[in-house]
Amino acid sequence: MAAASLDQSWSFRFSLLMASILAISCKSSAAFQPSVWQLAHATFYGDETASETMGGACGYGNLFATGYGTETVALSSTLFNNGYACGTCYQIKCFQSQWCYGSVPYITVTATNLCPPNWSQDSNAGGWCNPPRTHFDMSKPAFMKVADWKAGIIPVMYRRVPCQRAGGLQFSFQGNGYWLLVYVMNVGGAGDIAQMWVKGSKTDWISMSHNWGASYQAFAALGGQSLSFRLISYSTRETIIAWDVAPANWNVGLTYKANVNFH
Template sequence: MEKTILVVFLGLCVSQLGGSVAQQWIPANATFYGGSDGSGAMGGSCGYGDLNKYNGAGYGTYTTALSATLYGDAKSCGACYAVACDSSKTGWCKPGASPVTVTATDFCPPNWSVPSDGGGWCNPPRQHFDMSQPAWEAIAVYQGGFVPVKYARAPCRRTGGIRFSISGNDYFELVLISNVAGSGAVSAAAVKGSNTDWMPMSRNWGSNWQSNAYLTGQSLSFQVQTDDGRSVTAYNVAPPNWQFGNMYESSVNFW
């Protein structure tokens, strides 16, 4: 019965992502961090900061850090994963728990001082989820600490449009792209000022993308492509009087 439920759930995930993910559960392992309220999992190497900001429309507390093999130099930032505790391999699974969907917001670094099967859970080539405690406790018992899991990419469901938070200075715009639905993971971005052509941006760190153009005083449009090949264009998201340090929300997303 459990196997049947897992297969059906994965089928829904694949259907909603347009068949862009493998149609099977992939074995991995999981631990947790961040405290019972998830506060210790805020921030993270993807750069999203306070995951509960924007009036509760942020990424929330169901998040995860990824091992290097899954993180891929930040290419998986914003991606969503369905994670199920593998009760066939451990007794620490929460009875009757459904798979939980988590968003990748952080990096779980390797620990080369200990063996991969003895504490170096995030050492390559291991596929490992270091989940926020609230997400972990949705599928596993707190006392377990470490459990085998199965996972698959899942569609990200977001409230509102894609958000663009602009920092930097003249001739250097650093744009945090967040609240991306669908695949969730941004693979390419471009910016256009009201007086310029489209210009490709490069990933600076995490989900922060940079441009080295002088765009002050121009309205800004953005193109966003996700790792499943889909793209959207957000026209005139930031008005001509946009300011560094502000966030601008578009009216488009990968719904």
């Protein structure tokens, strides 16, 4: 009986321990939550084709090919955060303007570009993206879903929201066998990345430095090795590992996919 009681006591304690570990794990990987609505202003750039939005300060290239499409936005530097806001998502709605379309409550856009300051113009008369202003310069197709483009500039309400992405992370390779530059795309959850590491099949984890936009670099001889990546979200600090993303015969100019993503 004593042994049975001891076994039952140990089983109960073990169950409590496992429950605690599970709770901590769930807390550390909690899904990104929407922020509160805030007031800002929005303009647009380019035309109805959104051709001028291609490329951009985040380095996503052709936004149609990389899955972002036309529902994108350039952020003022106050929001852009030196590129760490690349890939973040926002809901934007026209607010108390005669130009608002009442049929569309809001549009969800992804940050793919920077709206730079224009110090030659007043912040309230043309220099819309001058710090410390919070401003959204939307693609014209996105702007036209919430307001008449003839308005030029509109007051908006916005909030940060989780990014809904399908298909997992995408890693676009540039550089060479001794310098690997990686653009990270299709990031779900908070949409952002704070830190990144690469691991070759013959190396330990190598820290990658932030280059610009959504790109990270490693100065290491990684040619001929399969590559894995470890990433940390800027906003939630959630960590994920994407194992064996690229095969040993990887090459620059190609994009590799991993069936993992942030929550």
